[in-house]
Amino acid sequence: MLEKVNLKKIMMKEEYKAIAGQLKPRLSALQQQMKEAKVPVIILFEGWSAAGKGSKISDVILNLDPRGFKVYSTVDPDETEARHPFLWRFWQKLPIAGEFSIFDRSWYQEVSTARLENALPKKELARRIEEINHFERTLTDNGYLIIKFFLHISQKEQKKRLSALEESKATRWRVTKTDWKRNRRYDDLYQIYDEMLEQTDTPYAPWRVIASEDRNVAMADIYQTLVKEIGRAIAQRPERDAQAAAYQGGIPASRFQLVETPKLCDIDLNRTLEPTIYKEELKKCQAKLKKLHGLLYKEQIPVIVAYEGWDAAGKGGNIKRVAAALDPRGYEVVPIAAPSKEELGRHFLWRFWTRLPKRGHITIFDRTWYGRVMVERVEGFCTPADWARAYDEINEFEKELTDWGAVIVKFWLQIDKDEQLRRFEDRQNTPEKRWKITDEDWRNREKWDQHEAAVNDMLQFTSTDFAPWTVVESNDKKFARIKALQTLIAAIENRLK
Amino acid sequence: MLEKVNLKKIMMKEEYKAIAGQLKPRLSALQQQMKEAKVPVIILFEGWSAAGKGSKISDVILNLDPRGFKVYSTVDPDETEARHPFLWRFWQKLPIAGEFSIFDRSWYQEVSTARLENALPKKELARRIEEINHFERTLTDNGYLIIKFFLHISQKEQKKRLSALEESKATRWRVTKTDWKRNRRYDDLYQIYDEMLEQTDTPYAPWRVIASEDRNVAMADIYQTLVKEIGRAIAQRPERDAQAAAYQGGIPASRFQLVETPKLCDIDLNRTLEPTIYKEELKKCQAKLKKLHGLLYKEQIPVIVAYEGWDAAGKGGNIKRVAAALDPRGYEVVPIAAPSKEELGRHFLWRFWTRLPKRGHITIFDRTWYGRVMVERVEGFCTPADWARAYDEINEFEKELTDWGAVIVKFWLQIDKDEQLRRFEDRQNTPEKRWKITDEDWRNREKWDQHEAAVNDMLQFTSTDFAPWTVVESNDKKFARIKALQTLIAAIENRLK
Numbered sequence: 005m006l007e008k009v010n011l012k013k014i015m016m017k018e019e020y021k022a023i024a025g026q027l028k029p030r031l032s033a034l035q036q037q038m039k040e041a042k043v044p045v046i047i048l049f050e051g052w053s054a055a056g057k058g059s060k061i062s063d064v065i066l067n068l069d070p071r072g073f074k075v076y077s078t079v080d081p082d083e084t085e086a087r088h089p090f091l092w093r094f095w096q097k098l099p100i101a102g103e104f105s106i107f108d109r110s111w112y113q114e115v116s117t118a119r120l121e122n123a124l125p126k127k128e129l130a131r132r133i134e135e136i137n138h139f140e141r142t143l144t145d146n147g148y149l150i151i152k153f154f155l156h157i158s159q160k161e162q163k164k165r166l167s168a169l170e171e172s173k174a175t176r177w178r179v180t181k182t183d184w185k186r187n188r189r190y191d192d193l194y195q196i197y198d199e200m201l202e203q204t205d206t207p208y209a210p211w212r213v214i215a216s217e218d219r220n221v222a223m224a225d226i227y228q229t230l231v232k233e234i235g236r237a238i239a240q241r242p243e244r245d246a247q248a249a250a251y252q253g254g255i256p257a258s259r260f261q262l263v264e265t266p267k268l269c270d271i272d273l274n275r276t277l278e279p280t281i282y283k284e285e286l287k288k289c290q291a292k293l294k295k296l297h298g299l300l301y302k303e304q305i306p307v308i309v310a311y312e313g314w315d316a317a318g319k320g321g322n323i324k325r326v327a328a329a330l331d332p333r334g335y336e337v338v339p340i341a342a343p344s345k346e347e348l349g350r351h352f353l354w355r356f357w358t359r360l361p362k363r364g365h366i367t368i369f370d371r372t373w374y375g376r377v378m379v380e381r382v383e384g385f386c387t388p389a390d391w392a393r394a395y396d397e398i399n400e401f402e403k404e405l406t407d408w409g410a411v412i413v414k415f416w417l418q419i420d421k422d423e424q425l426r427r428f429e430d431r432q433n434t435p436e437k438r439w440k441i442t443d444e445d446w447r448n449r450e451k452w453d454q455h456e457a458a459v460n461d462m463l464q465f466t467s468t469d470f471a472p473w474t475v476v477e478s479n480d481k482k483f484a485r486i487k488a489l490q491t492l493i494a495a496i497e498n499r500l501k
Numbered sequence: 502m503l504e505k506v507n508l509k510k511i512m513m514k515e516e517y518k519a520i521a522g523q524l525k526p527r528l529s530a531l532q533q534q535m536k537e538a539k540v541p542v543i544i545l546f547e548g549w550s551a552a553g554k555g556s557k558i559s560d561v562i563l564n565l566d567p568r569g570f571k572v573y574s575t576v577d578p579d580e581t582e583a584r585h586p587f588l589w590r591f592w593q594k595l596p597i598a599g600e601f602s603i604f605d606r607s608w609y610q611e612v613s614t615a616r617l618e619n620a621l622p623k624k625e626l627a628r629r630i631e632e633i634n635h636f637e638r639t640l641t642d643n644g645y646l647i648i649k650f651f652l653h654i655s656q657k658e659q660k661k662r663l664s665a666l667e668e669s670k671a672t673r674w675r676v677t678k679t680d681w682k683r684n685r686r687y688d689d690l691y692q693i694y695d696e697m698l699e700q701t702d703t704p705y706a707p708w709r710v711i712a713s714e715d716r717n718v719a720m721a722d723i724y725q726t727l728v729k730e731i732g733r734a735i736a737q738r739p740e741r742d743a744q745a746a747a748y749q750g751g752i753p754a755s756r757f758q759l760v761e762t763p764k765l766c767d768i769d770l771n772r773t774l775e776p777t778i779y780k781e782e783l784k785k786c787q788a789k790l791k792k793l794h795g796l797l798y799k800e801q802i803p804v805i806v807a808y809e810g811w812d813a814a815g816k817g818g819n820i821k822r823v824a825a826a827l828d829p830r831g832y833e834v835v836p837i838a839a840p841s842k843e844e845l846g847r848h849f850l851w852r853f854w855t856r857l858p859k860r861g862h863i864t865i866f867d868r869t870w871y872g873r874v875m876v877e878r879v880e881g882f883c884t885p886a887d888w889a890r891a892y893d894e895i896n897e898f899e900k901e902l903t904d905w906g907a908v909i910v911k912f913w914l915q916i917d918k919d920e921q922l923r924r925f926e927d928r929q930n931t932p933e934k935r936w937k938i939t940d941e942d943w944r945n946r947e948k949w950d951q952h953e954a955a956v957n958d959m960l961q962f963t964s965t966d967f968a969p970w971t972v973v974e975s976n977d978k979k980f981a982r983i984k985a986l987q988t989l990i991a992a993i994e995n996r997l998k
Contacts, residue, residue, distance in 0.1 A: 066825050071836040071867055075829035082580055108830060328563050332572035333605060339568040344841055370568055
């Protein structure tokens with residue numbers, strides 16, 4: 005893509021002033037409209053060292069209300085970041101609806117300069133490119149606008165700028181050995197950048213390569229792009245929302261190979277476990293899991309355990325039996341309730357991405373990202389297009405986590421309607437259990453059939469070989485606990501092999 | 502305190518079983534009551550290496566619902582943590598009302614083992630001790646329960662345990678050179694621990710030294726303490742709340758030396774600035790501030806700018822003129838709105854502590870922690886005891902930040918009632934400004950006199966020499982912007998000297 009850029013173009017001051025004088029106030033006004041239309045915008049600046057990323061960002065933000073944007077400067081990942089998937093630190097920084105996140109360098113560092121310094125295996129490079137494309141697609145599918153600038157200058161111009169910076173005492177510190185090394189290896193990096201641009205120039209998040217030798221040319225191009233793209237995103241929002249709300253296409257065919265899972269009506273809920281056997285098994289499983297936890301830490305393997313199930317299916321007690329075997333310094337239980345305003349304003353996976361375990365740790369989710377295709381679907385908290393698309397968004401999420409090295413274990417705790425009623429009534433009639441039962445539980449129960457249909461779809465469309473569902477027969481809690489423990493142990497042992 | 506502990510005590514298994522059999526279910530039940538009473542509980546385990554902190558925590562949490570507690574293991578601060586005040590990383594980990602945070606080692610590392618390894622100057626030690634005591638006092642004053650265990654064993658016992666750990670292959674990795682070094686220097690560390698316990702054994706957060714050579718003795722003591730203290734905190738909560746609501750004592754005398762500040766009615770609001778002079782001054786100030794921002798980064802000095810003022814006083818525009826001079830990679834504007842559920846459930850300073858700049862960065866708060874003594878006071882969002890106590894809690898907060906090295910600049914943007922009306926009407930009548938005005942603004946305006954009284958108290962009781970208020974005459978926006986810029990510049994220059 006780089007070869008098409010005309011770096012020779014220049015623009016006179018007067019012309020630029022006339023253009024900028026029109027565009028800057030429009031950008032300011034758009035920020036307000038963006039807020040009302042709840043469009044979140046990500047702008048990223050990539051490009052050569054000394055191409056002027058920092059000063060262009062400074063220019064742009066002068067037109068913005070500082071309460072509505074954040075600027076993030078990307079450097080090498082710190083220790084905590086390095087113990088997470090490479091996109092983790094960028095997920096953290098997603099803007100809330102109506103605001104900007106502006107990146108001075110971004111996730112593209114991981115597929116460009118990172119290649120120059122440490123030769124990246126081809127497979128790893130391909131994986132990162134793919135994850136970046138997925139990342140940008142799922143963001144834009146969920147209403148984000150992503151504007152990607154690549155600031156282009158020639159080797160000669162770069163050399164000139166680096167020298168100029170070095171000459172002044174005030175700016176000398178900004179030029180590093182790495183800058184010079186990269187200038188010398190301009191041709192190699194050119195190749196790398198060009199490949200990166202080609203492979204990540206998508207319809208949903210296209211690149212804008214900016215000729216950056218002439219500042220006026222560059223800034224005019226940047227302002228034009230911002231005003232046009234943000235304006236378009238705002239204008240298209242109502243129709244887009246209407247389409248999503250009217251969507252009737254059902255669940256699209258999966259891009260993943262799915263594993264067969266039984267329907268809920270075919271589950272045998274008569275399975276039980278004798279109390280004495282339960283006691284023995286529990287002890288044995290917990291001892292084993294405890295040992296495995298140490299090995300996971302040693303091998304720096306992250307584990308994600310997802311608990312879903314009917315109200316009163318026994319998730320809490322089941323989780324407790326797992327947690328009891330674990331070193332408290334190495335695991336966390338994350339209960340998931342209705343999303344907060346902060347969470348609602350972002351991609352639905354945001355609150356899960358930000359709570360992932362680091363390598364060597366275990367996170368147990370008590371309810372999960374599957375809320376999207378269960379309660380949100382049944383209650384209409386998201387549009388039909390949103391939940392229909394979510395199955396594969398979730399598969400992708402889990403695929404990336406397993407590629408990163410995680411073990412994912414997903415439990416559906418199944419009970420039947422009669423058993424739920426018994427437990428609800430028991431809760432209602434036992435003073436110290438009454439807090440556990442709410443009106444919402446009764447309301448959910450009324451929609452049992454709708455929920456059951458949603459659960460069946462979920463089991464069918466999100467059981468993959470890298471993250472299969474385990475349906476846990478839970479009419480007998482003892483049986484359920486041992487089955488969950490054994491499943492988790494087997495998954496970890498399998499990974500450690 | 503350590504010399505009073507009888508390490509020789511032992512307890513037979515049967516006795517312990519009987520005691521624990523009673524206490525454990527009570528602890529489980531208390532967790533639910535705690536949730537209902539909204540009491541947040543902090544439990545910390547300090548003590549000698551190999552005294553059994555980890556295993557005691559594991560034992561305790563077996564009785565708890567894993568969705569209601571988090572365990573934090575304290576190691577050395579990471580890079581980001583080290584660039585913040587030393588209590589910063591612990592503020593992050595405060596439990597929400599009704600839940601537990603359990604610390605395996607805690608902020609006491611910074612005044613105990615830290616002294617053994619790097620001789621801590623006396624003054625720095627005293628400062629840390631004082632900050633810890635303030636930290637615990639403000640937490641307990643605001644409804645937290647803090648239970649502090651120190652697990653005590655003798656040098657001989659420690660040596661025996663370290664050797665035993667080393668003998669088994671499975672546990673050998675847990676024993677480090679540092680452990681052995683500390684065992685050899687047991688007497689020195691004994692002295693340090695003893696001093697630490699003496700100096701931080703307060704009525705609001707007393708130490709419980711646990712004889713930990715016999716596991717049964719230790720666990721029985723721990724369970725008894727937990728059940729007793731949590732039970733008491735829950736039982737006392739209603740009366741405590743009633744007292745706080747009925748408090749009529751007004752603002753207590755400050756523990757700090759206060760600086761005189763004019764009352765709002767004495768401010769001369771006729772001050773203006775000619776547009777041409779404004780333009781010149783703005784340019785000059787921004788150029789200067791830009792340069793200072795670089796120096797702040799170089800010297801790793803954090804800056805905190807606090808903006809308060811009447812609705813429509815011009816905070817947004819004023820902040821914009823400051824932000825425009827700054828490198829976007831080194832500052833952040835934090836708009837403060839009504840607290841979220843997450844924030845409401847914690848100490849009122851929590852959401853500010855977690856958003857402090859790191860060394861070398863600038864954070865501009867658009868509204869601040871002073872909400873506690875303004876809107877929360879006027880609207881009754883907290884009790885009279887809460888806001889009356891908050892003045893000095895805030896002074897303490899700001900004192901600690903300046904001791905850490907921060908520059909704090911606080912602006913009150915003052916306009917008169919007529920000017921506010923003019924601006925409200927202008928907003929109402931200008932379509933593109935209408936979003937700026939809400940019903941709440943009009944409602945606040947009706948309570949002008951109550952707000953004015955609160956502001957006068959705030960200026961009087963929180964102007965200190967380390968963090969004085971600057972009242973900015975803002976009927977003329979131009980005058981106000983230049984005054985704010987100049988004040989900020991002067992404060993930074995003063996600090997750089």
